[in-house]
Structures are given as structure tokens and as C-alpha cells.
Amino acid sequence: MSKFIQTNGRHRTIEGWPLVFTVLTVICVLVGGTVEFLPLVLMEGNIPVISSVTPYTPLELAGRDLYIREGCVNCHSQMIRPFRDELERYGDYSKPGESVYDRPFLWGSKRTGPDLARVGGKYPDLWHVRHMEDPRSTSPNSIMPPYDWLLSKTLKLNDLPAKMRGLKSLGTPYSTADIDGSVEDANAQAENLARNIAANGGPEDLADKEIVAVVAYLQRLGTDLTKLTN
Ligand code: HEC
Incomplete structure (x- = not known):
């Protein structure tokens, strides 16, 4: 005591x-x-590594920045939780290793619209063009606002090398050749995408418009893991 x-x-x-x-x-x-x-x-x-997860291509990177600029993250999450209802609606749950190259991450915290973590490949490219121009043309009664200016505003690519150098300094494995050739690479991917959109009956002149970058980014989302199993 x-x-x-x-x-x-x-x-x-x-x-x-x-x-x-x-x-x-x-x-x-x-x-x-x-x-x-x-x-x-x-x-x-x-840092969980998944071998099939690779850094964004330059065009996807540009699209990602437009996604941030337009505030899409305010209505869309990119994080599928491991619950049955989410798995059935959106697909496999999100793994930490899938977002190692997302700086800043865009997991989001609000779902006014659906989760987009696995939207890549869900729709044709042209669907996204139509949907961005006027969401109700593809999704009747949609409350998503139109982003029609993405179809007419010119895509700026000249800051890509600086962006990629910044990401490289944080650990994203871009090579010097990737960085030096980024604008050319982005233009080539954009032309391919625009050709595909035009061939399917969409607008003809999208190769240098912001919409192609957004579509490239959306079509990439969540596709790294399926690359692994295919
Ligand atoms: C005000 C909230 C809101 C904002 C901001 C918003 N969306 Fe949406 N989004 C929705 C809603 C609601 C839906 C479901 C109806 C539809 O398909 O339009 C949707 C659907 C989608 C879909 C289809 C998803 C699927 O699996 O069917 C995509 C892709 C999409 N949005 C992309 C975007 C992009 C890119 C932006 C930014 C440029 C954006 N959204 C901004 C509300 C929003």
C-alpha cells in the first residue's frame, strides 16, 4: 500500500x-x-505491386487532369468496396496496388453517379462522346450535367513532359524516352481513338479535342487487372 x-x-x-x-x-x-x-x-x-498495373499513357494522363478540372470526382467514386452489392454492380473490388500511380488519388467519397473504378471497356468510345455531350441522350433521366465543351475545346498537350517529370520524381517509372516522346505518343493515341469514333458514325474532327483524352482515361479505368487474367 x-x-x-x-x-x-x-x-x-x-x-x-x-x-x-x-x-x-x-x-x-x-x-x-x-x-x-x-x-x-x-x-x-x-507498396503492393501488381505486375500488370502500368503508369497512365500520356493521353490518359491528360484525360485524368481534365477529369480533375471538371470535378467529376465530386459525383463519382473510383473505389469498389468488398461488399456483395458492389461486386455485383461494379465488378471486382478495388485493390490498393491498382492506384499506385494515381497522384492525387481519385477514390472520391460521394456517389451521385455510379462508381467508375471499372468503367473501362464497359461502353464503346462513341457512347462516352455522346454521354459527355448530352448525358440524357444515352441515359434517359440522367441528372449528370452535360460537358459538351469537351468536344470543341482544343486539347493542350505541351505541359505533358513537365507533368511526367513531376510524377517521375515521385516514383512513377516513366523513362526519359517516354517523357521526350509524350506529346507524339498522346497525339498518336488521340488519332487512333478519333478514327474509331468517326468510323462508328461519331463526329469526324475530335483528334485534337479534349474529349479524346477523357475517353482514353475512362476506357483505361480498372482494365489493368483484366490484362492479368487474359
Ligand atoms: C452532378 C453529378 C455528376 C457529375 C459532376 C458527373 N457525373 Fe457522371 N454520372 C452522374 C450520374 C447521376 C450518372 C448516371 C446516369 C448516367 O449514365 O448519365 C453518371 C454516369 C456517368 C458514367 C457512366 C457510368 C456507368 O457505369 O454507366 C460515366 C462514364 C460518367 N458519368 C463520367 C463522368 C465524367 C467523366 C464526369 C466529369 C467530366 C462526370 N461524370 C461528372 C453524375 C455526375
Whole structure:
């Protein structure tokens, strides 16, 4: 009993020195925090790697930035949770390794519209063009706003090398050749996409418009894992 009172007394004494007590508490929290946090940052094995997940192509990257600019993330999540209703509606649940190249991530937290994590390949390219121009033309009663300017605004690609250099400095494995050839690569992918859209009866002149980048990005979403099984 007397021992207990003695310890208790010492603690009381330290508690009675607010400054010393604050400093000791901060040291304890810092040590605890460092021990928890450092391994997460330092151990490479903490980043789940899926071999078929590759960085976005330059055109997809441009489309992703338009997706951010237009605020699509305010209505669409990109994160399928491992619940049966979600799996049946959207497909396989999202794995951490699928978004290692998403900076910033676009998991979202609101679903006014459906989740888009696996929308790639769900519709033809032309469907996306029509849907962006006027959502109700493809989805009757849709409350999604139209983004028709994407079909007429010229796609700017000249900042791609700088964007890719930035991502590379954060760990995305773009090679120097990828970066140097990014504008050319994006133009080639855009022309291909635009040809496909025109061949299916869509507008003829989309190769240099923002819409092709958005469609390239949407068609990529969630397709890395199916590459693995096919
Ligand atoms: C105000 C909320 C809202 C915003 C903002 C919004 N959407 Fe939607 N979106 C919806 C709704 C609601 C639907 C379901 C009806 C439909 O298909 O139009 C939808 C459907 C979609 C679909 C079809 C998904 C599927 O699986 O059928 C795609 C693709 C899509 N949106 C892309 C976008 C893109 C890209 C943007 C940004 C340029 C965007 N949305 C912005 C509400 C929104």
C-alpha cells in the first residue's frame, strides 16, 4: 500500500510541473509516432505491386487532369468496396496496388453517379462522346450535367513532359524516352481513338479535342487487372 502511494505521489509531482510534463508527453508521442510511421515509409514491401498495373499513357494522363478540372470526382467514386452489392454492380473490388500511380488519388467519397473504378471497356468510345455531350441522350433521366465543351475545346498537350517529370520524381517509372516522346505518343493515341469514333458514325474532327483524352482515361479505368487474367 505504501509503495503504491509513493509511485502515485511521484506521478502527481511530475503532473504538477506543466512544462516538464508537456515536454515529456511530446517526447513519448514523437517516439511512438516515429516507430509506427517510419517502417511504412521506408519499407518498399509496403507498396503492393501488381505486375500488370502500368503508369497512365500520356493521353490518359491528360484525360485524368481534365477529369480533375471538371470535378467529376465530386459525383463519382473510383473505389469498389468488398461488399456483395458492389461486386455485383461494379465488378471486382478495388485493390490498393491498382492506384499506385494515381497522384492525387481519385477514390472520391460521394456517389451521385455510379462508381467508375471499372468503367473501362464497359461502353464503346462513341457512347462516352455522346454521354459527355448530352448525358440524357444515352441515359434517359440522367441528372449528370452535360460537358459538351469537351468536344470543341482544343486539347493542350505541351505541359505533358513537365507533368511526367513531376510524377517521375515521385516514383512513377516513366523513362526519359517516354517523357521526350509524350506529346507524339498522346497525339498518336488521340488519332487512333478519333478514327474509331468517326468510323462508328461519331463526329469526324475530335483528334485534337479534349474529349479524346477523357475517353482514353475512362476506357483505361480498372482494365489493368483484366490484362492479368487474359
Ligand atoms: C452532378 C453529378 C455528376 C457529375 C459532376 C458527373 N457525373 Fe457522371 N454520372 C452522374 C450520374 C447521376 C450518372 C448516371 C446516369 C448516367 O449514365 O448519365 C453518371 C454516369 C456517368 C458514367 C457512366 C457510368 C456507368 O457505369 O454507366 C460515366 C462514364 C460518367 N458519368 C463520367 C463522368 C465524367 C467523366 C464526369 C466529369 C467530366 C462526370 N461524370 C461528372 C453524375 C455526375
